[in-house]
Amino acid sequence: xxxxxxxxxxxxxxxxxxxxxxxxxxxxxxxxxxxxxxxxxxxxxxxxxxxxxxxxxxxxxxxxxxxxxxxxxxxxxxxxxxxxxxxxxxxxxxxxxxxxxxxxxxxxxxxxxxxxxxxxxxxxxxxxxxxxxxxxxxxxxxxxxxxxxxxxxxxxxxxxxxxxxxxxxxxxxxxxxxxxxxxxxxxxxxxxxxxxxxxxxxxxxxxxxxxxxxxxxxxxxxxxxxxxxxxxxx
Numbered sequence: 001x002x003x004x005x006x007x008x009x010x011x012x013x014x015x016x017x018x019x020x021x022x023x024x025x026x027x028x029x030x031x032x033x034x035x036x037x038x039x040x041x042x043x044x045x046x047x048x049x050x051x052x053x054x055x056x057x058x059x060x061x062x063x064x065x066x067x068x069x070x071x072x073x074x075x076x077x078x079x080x081x082x083x084x085x086x087x088x089x090x091x092x093x094x095x096x097x098x099x100x101x102x103x104x105x106x107x108x109x110x111x112x113x114x115x116x117x118x119x120x121x122x123x124x125x126x127x128x129x130x131x132x133x134x135x136x137x138x139x140x141x142x143x144x145x146x147x148x149x150x151x152x153x154x155x156x157x158x159x160x161x162x163x164x165x166x167x168x169x170x171x172x173x174x175x176x177x178x179x180x181x182x183x184x185x186x187x188x189x190x191x192x193x194x195x196x197x198x199x200x201x202x203x204x205x206x207x208x209x210x211x212x213x214x215x216x217x218x219x220x221x222x223x224x225x226x227x228x229x230x231x232x233x234x
Contacts, residue, residue, distance in 0.1 A: 009086075022041070024087045088127075089115045090111045092133075135170070151228065157219070166232055
């Protein structure tokens, strides 16, 4: 890599590829839940707790994670910056794939593989080319976007009652990792911007919905937990 195009983040990821998943996931858990613990990381990444402990130790040595207090994981300023960059690259890859007719429900999985290998130069180019997008195709906000706070704090579909109408805002990052959720949404044409109303909310089972054309949709409770919405007042 020439000095002109030197990218320290790419250099790190060449030596420690898993750092991309750890840094980005820590940022995402923190912005959704406020705190990050080893057990959350292990569950989200699908790895053992000892594997998380080993990775966290390595990230500490690289000065990307601070000393932990009360069992929480805290990124340094550099760690947070790089976590945000990885998330941004991930979202841009999703836009690139979907704009080229790659299946909506598979884009997240491919972006997960590619987020660690694209350069900042390419990320900047894609960001300009796509007109400075504020959300990923699944509705999650780019780090620092104007809509970030509103989208992260938006209520979940499971909180709605019979008769309420809403606009779908996002499928959470945590939800994107649940097997079958994105495929289900793709098959049912459930996407950000879709307007629906609640026919019935059977807690812990499913949510029955109806779209503007009168078509009914039933969403399993385990999926509905990860769908964020905006209530439409009449």
